[in-house]
Amino acid sequence: MAFDLGSVLVQAFSPFNLLLALLGVVLGTIIGALPGLSATMAIAVLVPFTFAMDPASGLIMLGAIYTGAIYGGAYAAILVNTPGTPSAIATTFDGFPMAKRGDGDLAMTLATLASVVGGVIGAIALMTLSPLLANIALAFQSSEYFWLAILGLTLIASLSTGNVIKGLIGGAFGLILSMIGVAVVGGDVRFTFGSSALLGGIDIVSALIGLYCIPVLIDLVARPDRHLEPAPLGRGFRFFEALGLCAKNTVNLVRSSAIGTLIGILPGAGGSIASLVSYSEARRSSRHPERFGKGEPGGLLATESANNATVGGGFIPTLVLGIPGTPPDAVILGALLVQGIRTGPELFTQQSGIVYIFMFGLLIATLMMLPVGLLIGRYAYRFIVNTPKSLLVPLIAFMTVVGSFAIHSNPHDVVVMVLMGVLGWLLSLGGFGPSPIVLGLVLGQIAEQGFIRAYMIGGARDNFGGQLLFDRPISWAIVALIVITLGLPLLRLLRARSGNGKEAQP
Amino acid sequence: MNAGRDIAGIVGSVFFFLVGAAVFAMSFEMTPLAAMFPRTVGAALALLAAFYVFAAMRGYRGEAVENGSTVGDQAEGLGRRIVLLATMIGWALLFPVIGMFVTSLAACAILMFTGLFERLSPGRLAIQLGAVLALVICFYLLMNSVLNIPMPRGILF
Structure with missing residues (x-):
């Protein structure tokens, strides 16, 4: 059954649905901006309300909440140096330095514009290329997921600390933290030291909040100076300045959005790796790579466009294959099933009308992010700048405690959050950043599952090497990227040394 | 020369070396499938940490880009x-x-x-x-x- 574009547009653009999309974006942005309160939680809480609505309206609202919450994650990353989700880790690299030097207003506007561009490109890809791109997700098997996780770790090691060895050490430590609890394959209880509270492992969001927020709090109370430099009055949104920067970074924006869409298709690993790959690519192709990590707008544009593009990309396997790529996708998949929509290859022929209304709703919500984000972002920045430390410290501390408790309503998660925070602070004294540890924790289970499955399949075929690497062209390509990622810093170091040596020669 | 050495990095690496070695040792008490990944990662962590200690003792130190604190800052x-x-x-x-x-x-x-x-x-x-x-x-x-x-x-x- 072909869908009628006219009726789809009439339904998607009805005043009620536009209002729901606006409400969804506002709620999603606010919830996503609070550390610990995730897109999954926002969608899960609001799903029951959508059951009373007609399917199209309900799905438009859920899509709007999701896209708003992913964008909202940039607020905490830019203003408090705390990524709300793993996909916003790279946003802290340049977003927070910009805010710290007084360009927080520009950073917020850039993040909004980049999120809109990324979200629109992801939504268009979802509408036009879904069945084709779903094949990419199917081409990835266990060994590719293993190598992809290793690629993510090598990227973060080379990006986040400027010291690849320390980054790799942090990543390996994160992998070890991910092994705590019941083993994903084999079912052994590992590294719990007899504590039943550790059976379920270390929650990623608790660890993320602790590793990023506690060191921020410790630094906040240590010095009387301002947390962020205030922006001079009368600069407004700095919209046209941001637009100019976007125009200069057009290739960067489009490339990062395409990377976000493509990697976002891969279930589980998508969001966090996509923003790192796009950031790495933006730095590699920049004329001023040395500015990255110090408040370079190009870095912020790359990560924010990529992580919002993963929203559209993530829906591709959800809708075409019925495989949710992320926890919010899984909740929306559940809502689709309750509304009587069966996902799978026939979805685009048998129930195309409702699916395209949902996709157009996602597009509308993404566009609504521009006015909503500019407005909320401006006031969020002013609020954080003008709030005295004596109120900012209890505010952030309270959000970390309730945020980590809210994940599973489990006090144990709060203890884990605080302990991880103390550990993260101590390790930061030795120059070990939190990003590789968090990413190791995020990607640990994906890497282990991929590795063990490849081992088992390879063992059954008596060809482990072939299954893991040699017979798999995609694995070869990812391994080549890993070698380049690790080799480039070494090459730069050798070049710098030989340059110094030549200069020193008489 | 001591002033240029990354003492805090060396201390951190020694901690990571001990964690890696402990994970490697504990993996021998697990079933083969569950032990494979911890053993590999534990060994890798211990080797990387040992390598960093060796390199740092010879004067190597990387430039920290991420917004972390330093030991000197912490006195305040x-x-x-x-x-x-x-x-x-x-x-x-x-x-x-x-x-x-x-x-x-x-x-x-x-x-x-x-x-x-x-x-x-x-x-x-x-x-x-x-x-x-x-x-x-x-x-x-x-x-x-x-x-x-x-x-x-x-x-x-």
Whole structure:
């Protein structure tokens, strides 16, 4: 059954649905901006309300909440140096330095514009290329997921600390933290030291909040100076300045959005790796790579466009294959099933009308992010700048405690959050950043599952090497990227040394 | 030459070496499938950490780009940092027993004074304490009533 574009547009653009999309974006942005309160939680809480609505309206609202919450994650990353989700880790690299030097207003506007561009490109890809791109997700098997996780770790090691060895050490430590609890394959209880509270492992969001927020709090109370430099009055949104920067970074924006869409298709690993790959690519192709990590707008544009593009990309396997790529996708998949929509290859022929209304709703919500984000972002920045430390410290501390408790309503998660925070602070004294540890924790289970499955399949075929690497062209390509990622810093170091040596020669 | 050495990095690497070695050793008590990954990662961590110690002893140190603190920075405001950490640990351990509202109010009040650097008039102090009370009430209601996440009530509330 072909869908009628006219009726789809009439339904998607009805005043009620536009209002729901606006409400969804506002709620999603606010919830996503609070550390610990995730897109999954926002969608899960609001799903029951959508059951009373007609399917199209309900799905438009859920899509709007999701896209708003992913964008909202940039607020905490830019203003408090705390990524709300793993996909916003790279946003802290340049977003927070910009805010710290007084360009927080520009950073917020850039993040909004980049999120809109990324979200629109992801939504268009979802509408036009879904069945084709779903094949990419199917081409990835266990060994590719293993190598992809290793690629993510090598990227973060080379990006986040400027010291690849320390980054790799942090990543390996994160992998070890991910092994705590019941083993994903084999079912052994590992590294719990007899504590039943550790059976379920270390929650990623608790660890993320602790590793990023506690060191921020410790630094906040240590010095009387301002947390962020205030922006001079009368600069407004700095919209046209941001637009100019976007125009200069057009290739960067489009490339990062395409990377976000493509990697976002891969279930589980998508969001966090996509923003790192796009950031790495933006730095590699920049004329001023040395500015990255110090408040370079190009870095912020790359990560924010990529992580919002993963929203559209993530829906591709959800809708075409019925495989949710992320926890919010899984909740929306559940809502689709309750509304009587069966996902799978026939979805685009048998129930195309409702699916395209949902996709157009996602597009509308993404566009609504521009006015909503500019407005909320401006006031969020002013609020954080003008709030005295004596109120900012209890505010952030309270959000970390309730945020980590809210994940599973489990006090144990709060203890884990605080302990991880103390550990993260101590390790930061030795120059070990939190990003590789968090990413190791995020990607640990994906890497282990991929590795063990490849081992088992390879063992059954008596060809482990072939299954893991040699017979798999995609694995070869990812391994080549890993070698380049690790080799480039070494090459730069050798070049710098030989340059110094030549200069020193008489 | 000692001044240029990354002593904090070496100490951190020794910690990671010990963690890696312990994980490697403990993996021998697991079933083969469950042991494979910890053994590999534990060995890799220990080797990387040992390599860093060796390199750092020879004067190598990387440039930190991420916004972390340094040992030198930490001497400033050490008392406040310790109060903050003690408050956070106490809060995390006590809120299931005493109750989320009361512990949060007490912890936020302590943290407010910890983050206070100037002398306030009694009126402004009362306003700030009122703001802290409003903050705790708002978040408590948001969690408990709007998001339906039951907050522990403990002995008090």
